[in-house]
Amino acid sequence: MSQLDRRTVLKAGGAVAALTVASAPQAMAAAPNWNRLSRSLQGGKLFMPSTPGYAAAHQLFNPRWDSVQPAAVVRAAKTADVISTINFARDNKLVLVPKGGGHSYVGASVISKGIQLDVGPLRGMTYAKNGVLTVGAGARLYDVHAFLDRYGRSLPTGTCPTVGVAGLTLGGGMGIHTRAWGLTCDRVVGMSVVTADGKARVINAKSDPDLFWALRGGGGGNLAVVTSFQFATIPAAKIGFFRLTWPEARAAAVVAGWQKFIQHAASTAWGNLHLDAKSNGTVSVHVLGISTTGNAAAAAAQLESFVGSKATARSITVKTHMEAVKYLGGGTTSPRTGFLAGSDVLRAPMNASSINALIGAVKSAARAKTPAAAIIDPLGGQAAKQPAGGAAWPWRSALGVIQWYVGTVAHPSSAQLKAAQTFIDHGHGAVRSFSAGGYANYVEARRGVGTYYGSSLPRLRAVKKKYDPQGFFHTPYTFV
Ligand SMILES: Cc1cc2nc3c(=O)[nH]c(=O)nc-3n(C[C@H](O)[C@H](O)[C@H](O)COP(=O)(O)OP(=O)(O)OC[C@H]3O[C@@H](n4cnc5c(N)ncnc54)[C@H](O)[C@@H]3O)c2cc1C
Structure with missing residues (x-):
C-alpha cells in the first residue's frame, strides 16, 4: 500500500470510517449507481477502471502517483457536471478530490477508491x-x-x-x-x-x-x-534577465548577499537563488533574475555588490513576454517527471550558521550523488501587501521560500526515496530557526497541514x- 493509500484510509477516510462505525446498517447501503452519474453528465465523461482510457485519465504530472486507483474519474465539461458529481459523491459518502493541472507534489488530486473530479476540459x-x-x-x-x-x-x-x-x-x-x-x-x-x-x-x-x-x-x-x-x-512588458554564477567557494557570500538584495532592491527586481548538487560532488551556485523595467544590468550589479564579488559567469538579456514564458518554462510543454520536494518559508534572513548548514545539506546530497537542489524564491515588494478584499495567503512579511527539490526516476525505489527524503530533512533542519512554515503549493506528506497557513x-x-x-x-x- 502506498503512503498516500495508507494515509487516505487512515485520515481521508477518517470521516467516512467514523460514519461507518457509528452507523453499522450503512455498511449494507446500496453500491453507488454509477450509471445514474454517467447519465447525469452534460458532456462530461465518467471513467471507471473498466473504461478504456481510465489509466491515462487519472494520471498526474508525477508518475509516482500512477498506482493510486480512484473508483472513478469524472472529466467535467460544464459546471453542471461538477454539481452532479459533487452531489453524487456526497449522497454516496465517497471522497472526492478536484484535479486541475495535476501537479500536486503529494498526489492530492487523485485518491484511492474515491472520485477524481477533473476540471481539465473547462479551459475556455x-x-x-x-x-x-x-x-x-x-x-x-x-x-x-x-x-x-x-x-x-x-x-x-x-x-x-x-x-x-x-x-x-x-x-x-x-x-x-x-x-x-x-x-x-x-x-x-x-x-x-x-x-x-x-x-x-x-x-x-x-x-x-x-x-x-x-x-x-x-x-x-x-x-x-x-x-x-x-x-x-x-x-505584457519586455523583461530584462540576468543570470549570475559564482564558484562553490563563494556560496555563503552569495546566500548572504542575496538576502540583502531581496531586502533592498526595488520591487521591479526579482531573483531566485539556486544551489544545485552536482554528481561530481560539487555545488553549483547561481541567481536567475529579472527586472520588469526591461534592463537587468543595474539589478545584477546591485546583487554583485551585496555578494562582494563579481560573478564568474554572467549573462544579461532582454526577452519579450512570450520569449520569457518559453525560456522560464523550458518550452511550451513539460514532460511528466518524478520528484520529491518540500519547502520552508523564511521568516527572516538566515544567520551565518544556518547559511552554512543549508549549503552543507546540498553538499552532502552532492557527495551522495542525490540530484538535489535548494531553490530560494524571493518575496517582498507587492507580495508583502494584502490585495484589495484580502487573501488567506499567510506569508506577507516573509523574506522568501526555499524549495527542497530532488529529481527522481518515474517510479523511484525506496532507497532513492529515502535518499531524497534525507536531503529534505537535512534542509528543514538547517533552517529550522528561520522557518515560519511551508508553502501550500509545495505540500509534503510528512508535515502538519496547519504549518502551511500560519x-x-x-x-x-x-x-x-x-x-x-x-x-x-x-x-x-x-x-x-
Ligand atoms: C514542475 C512544477 C513546477 C512548478 N512551478 C511552480 C512555480 O513556479 N510557482 C509556484 O508557485 N508553484 C509551482 N509549482 C507548484 C504548483 O503551483 C502546485 O503543484 C499546484 O498545486 C499545481 O496545481 P495543478 O492544478 O497543476 O495541480 P492539481 O494536482 O490538479 O491540484 C493541486 C491541488 O489543488 C486542488 N485543485 C485542483 N483543481 C481545483 C479546483 N478546480 N478547485 C479546487 N481545488 C482544486 C487539488 O485537489 C489539489 O489539492 C510547480 C509544480 C511543478 C510540478
Whole structure:
C-alpha cells in the first residue's frame, strides 16, 4: 500500500470510517449507481477502471502517483457536471478530490477508491476591455500566457507551462512577477465555484467575501471546486534577465548577499537563488533574475555588490513576454517527471550558521550523488501587501521560500526515496530557526497541514465550518 493509500484510509477516510462505525446498517447501503452519474453528465465523461482510457485519465504530472486507483474519474465539461458529481459523491459518502493541472507534489488530486473530479476540459478564456481575464479552472499556464499575449497582457504566475491555473492560484502562485505585481492569487477579482452542498456561486470581495478571501491562498481541494477565475491582468512588458554564477567557494557570500538584495532592491527586481548538487560532488551556485523595467544590468550589479564579488559567469538579456514564458518554462510543454520536494518559508534572513548548514545539506546530497537542489524564491515588494478584499495567503512579511527539490526516476525505489527524503530533512533542519512554515503549493506528506497557513488558519477553519460543515472536502492535506 502506498503512503498516500495508507494515509487516505487512515485520515481521508477518517470521516467516512467514523460514519461507518457509528452507523453499522450503512455498511449494507446500496453500491453507488454509477450509471445514474454517467447519465447525469452534460458532456462530461465518467471513467471507471473498466473504461478504456481510465489509466491515462487519472494520471498526474508525477508518475509516482500512477498506482493510486480512484473508483472513478469524472472529466467535467460544464459546471453542471461538477454539481452532479459533487452531489453524487456526497449522497454516496465517497471522497472526492478536484484535479486541475495535476501537479500536486503529494498526489492530492487523485485518491484511492474515491472520485477524481477533473476540471481539465473547462479551459475556455475570454478577455474584457477592462483588462479582466476570465479563464476556466482547467487551463494550463502556457495557454493562459499565449492567450493573453494576443492582447498585450500577462499575469503573474509560476513557470512550468503545464501547471494548472487552479492549483497554482488556490495555493498562492509565485514567479518572476511576485515582487512587482504580487502573487497569482492576489490578481483574482472573482471566481465561480461549486461548494459541498452542490450550489454554484459567483464569489468576489462583496459576494461571499469569506470564501473569496479563503480561496486566495488557502490551498486547493479544501473548500470548494473552482470552475473559473477572473483575473486583473498586467501589461505584457519586455523583461530584462540576468543570470549570475559564482564558484562553490563563494556560496555563503552569495546566500548572504542575496538576502540583502531581496531586502533592498526595488520591487521591479526579482531573483531566485539556486544551489544545485552536482554528481561530481560539487555545488553549483547561481541567481536567475529579472527586472520588469526591461534592463537587468543595474539589478545584477546591485546583487554583485551585496555578494562582494563579481560573478564568474554572467549573462544579461532582454526577452519579450512570450520569449520569457518559453525560456522560464523550458518550452511550451513539460514532460511528466518524478520528484520529491518540500519547502520552508523564511521568516527572516538566515544567520551565518544556518547559511552554512543549508549549503552543507546540498553538499552532502552532492557527495551522495542525490540530484538535489535548494531553490530560494524571493518575496517582498507587492507580495508583502494584502490585495484589495484580502487573501488567506499567510506569508506577507516573509523574506522568501526555499524549495527542497530532488529529481527522481518515474517510479523511484525506496532507497532513492529515502535518499531524497534525507536531503529534505537535512534542509528543514538547517533552517529550522528561520522557518515560519511551508508553502501550500509545495505540500509534503510528512508535515502538519496547519504549518502551511500560519496566522490565517483560525479564519480558514471558520470558513470551512461555514461552507463545508460536514467536511465533504477531506483528504490528508485538507485543514479541518
Ligand atoms: C514542475 C512544477 C513546477 C512548478 N512551478 C511552480 C512555480 O513556479 N510557482 C509556484 O508557485 N508553484 C509551482 N509549482 C507548484 C504548483 O503551483 C502546485 O503543484 C499546484 O498545486 C499545481 O496545481 P495543478 O492544478 O497543476 O495541480 P492539481 O494536482 O490538479 O491540484 C493541486 C491541488 O489543488 C486542488 N485543485 C485542483 N483543481 C481545483 C479546483 N478546480 N478547485 C479546487 N481545488 C482544486 C487539488 O485537489 C489539489 O489539492 C510547480 C509544480 C511543478 C510540478
